[in-house]
Amino acid sequence: MIAVEARGHPLVASRSLSGLLIPNENGDAPMSYDYHIGVDYHKAYTYLLVQDRGGQVLRSGKVKNDPGSLAGFLTPYLENSHAVMEASRNWTVMYDWLDELCDDVVLAPPLKVKAIADAKIKTDKIDATILAHLLRADLIPESYVPREAARALRQALRERIFFVRLRTMVKNRVVTIFDRYPEQTRALREMTDLFGKIGRGQLELLSVSTIDREHIDRAIAFIDDINQRIHASEKTIRRFSADNADVKRLKTIPGVGEFFARLIAAEIDDVTRFRSAKKLAAYAGLVPSTYASGGKCWNGRLIKTGNKWLRWAFVEAAVPAMRAEPALKFDYEHLKVTKGTNRAKVVIARKLLTIAYQVLRDQRDYECRDALERRSNLSRLS
DSSP states (O other), rough: OOOOOOOOOTTOOSSOOOOOOOOTTTSSOOOOOEEEEEEOOOEEEEEEEEETTTTTEEEEEEEEEEHEEEEEEEEGGGGEEEEEEOOOTTHHHHHHHHHSSSEEEEEEEEEHHHHHHSSSSSSSHHHHHHHHHHTTOOOOOOOOOOHHHEEEEEEEHHHHHHHHHHHHHHHHHHHGGGGHHHHHHHHHHOSSOTSSSSHHHHHHHHOOOOOHHHHHHHHHHHHHHHHHHHHHHHHHHHHTTTTTTHHHHHHHHHHHHHHHHHHHHHHHHHGGOOOSHHHHHHHHHHEEEEEETTEEEEEEEEOOOHHHHHHHHHHHHHHHHHHHHHHHHHHHHHHHOOOOOOOOHHHHHHHHHHHHHHHHHHTTOOOOHHHHHHHHHHHHOO
């Protein structure tokens, strides 16, 4: 039996988890299952380990990543069973297969699992054993499993992001050619739509070498192809979010357009899983790291963990939000003096996140501050 050293968890001492049945955080005994399955998922295969109630290993080994192989390995142990796997890349495939077979499946955040139990020697078997031990002891910190509709929308949105970033890379490669022809391209650098109809006409007039002309022509053809894929991706996004009421409410927030409304809705999915806007900010990575020592406490840079897509959406929406909402612009100009441009922008992003949380929590459209103040003044006068 593998001895698992547990660290940093209030309910775990530094001893083996073998044979333990530890109460959960509410003091209740964990739900009783006959079989506890640790799943170490990889791209080419999966390592499975099955334990009984007492922690005895009943079966372990590698299986191919397909539902038939998984079911064949686990068939004797499926009645009254639960499984655990880490939220690694493409976890949804294995999670859905396990969900069809087991009574319950737990998705665990890898960093938190490592903080609770970290083995000095790392192998597939040890990883699966650690997961099974922690599952049996009810010590697995759970990750949220997005609903199927949110998962599909996330995939479609990220596909569009990929194509847009690819298009930007191709455009930048064309612009690097300008460095070889500074006299001809000085005016082109000032154009706001270099790859639009007028810009392309100017690109055709450039007197460049044969190889550079071929590069420019291929790049423009590639951009046209990417544009078609972006258009098709946007159709998919609209189809998966057509009836999403959260998207419609988020669009009423200044600076949050069609795309960011859909992205925010997909990444949050169910706002009730966050007890407060502060919890949502931590999930998005829009909170500073905190250092405390010797009775002193100070804040550092933004935490590196968190949902990068959600953080990106709010930070990008901050600039158009300030243009649309004078109150946010005023806050930004005031903060910029004391905190600097970048920190001030992050503070505005955090304000937008708080607004989004309140809009989704209360199921209501956003009202600008001026409208709220006018309503408040009218109520005082009446």
